[in-house]
Amino acid sequence: MQITDPIADLLTRIRNAQKAGHEVVSVPASKMKIAVTHILKEQGFVRNYKAIRDNKQGILKIALAYNDKGRPGIQEIKRVSTPSKRVYVSASTLPFVKNGFGVGIISTPTGIMTDREARKNHLGGEFICSVF
Numbered sequence: 001m002q003i004t005d006p007i008a009d010l011l012t013r014i015r016n017a018q019k020a021g022h023e024v025v026s027v028p029a030s031k032m033k034i035a036v037t038h039i040l041k042e043q044g045f046v047r048n049y050k051a052i053r054d055n056k057q058g059i060l061k062i063a064l065a066y067n068d069k070g071r072p073g074i075q076e077i078k079r080v081s082t083p084s085k086r087v088y089v090s091a092s093t094l095p096f097v098k099n100g101f102g103v104g105i106i107s108t109p110t111g112i113m114t115d116r117e118a119r120k121n122h123l124g125g126e127f128i129c130s131v132f
Contacts, residue, residue, distance in 0.1 A: 006030060008079045010037075011129060014046075018064055018072040029058035035112040036105055036128065037062055043103050043114065045073050045131055076102075076132045090124035102132035 003009050010033050017025035027033065029051050037049045037060060047063040065073030081087040089095070089106070094115050097104045104115030108125035118125065 005079070005083055007032065007036065007128060008082065011077050011079055014062065014064070014074065015077055018074060021070075023064060025062050025064065027060050027062070029060040032107075032112065033060055039103070039105055039112065039114060040074075040131065043131070045103075047073075074131060076130075078130050080104075080127045080129055087127045088125065089127050091119060091122045092124075094119055094124070095127075097130040098132045102130055104130050 006028075010027050013025050013027050034049075034051055037046065040046045040062075041049055045065060047065045049060060049062045052059045052061060067073065094106070095104065097115065105128045106113055106115055106118045106123075106125045107128055108118055108121075108123040110121070110123060112128070113121075113123075
């Protein structure tokens with residue numbers, strides 16, 4: 001099956017797995033999905049991830065994070081820039097996600113990074129998604 005927006009598919013699979021209470025979710029791997037998942041792990045939204053190579057595309061297994069009461073680590077995850085409507089921001093106009101409590105993931109010329117890192121490095125780029 002051809003997926004037109006693989007990042008939206010990744011975010012939807014994570015969102016649905018957390019609503020269903022799953023511990024692990026598997027998605028087809030790509031470099032961009034691995035980079036986004038790495039940022040989610042660094043920020044504490046997922047416990048861990050592992051990229052498994054096979055003869056095809058590969059699989060990305062993501063261990064989801066829950067708190068002591070069983071509530072998901074991700075309250076809200078949204079795709080901002082889509083293939084049909086790209087959203088580009090400059091370093092000076094980077095929006096704050098939930099007044100700085102959330103994290104924005106930005107694709108810059110030097111790689112995929114959080115909105116805080118992009119502001120610190122004075123970089124703009126495509127606003128991929130926001131996580132809270």
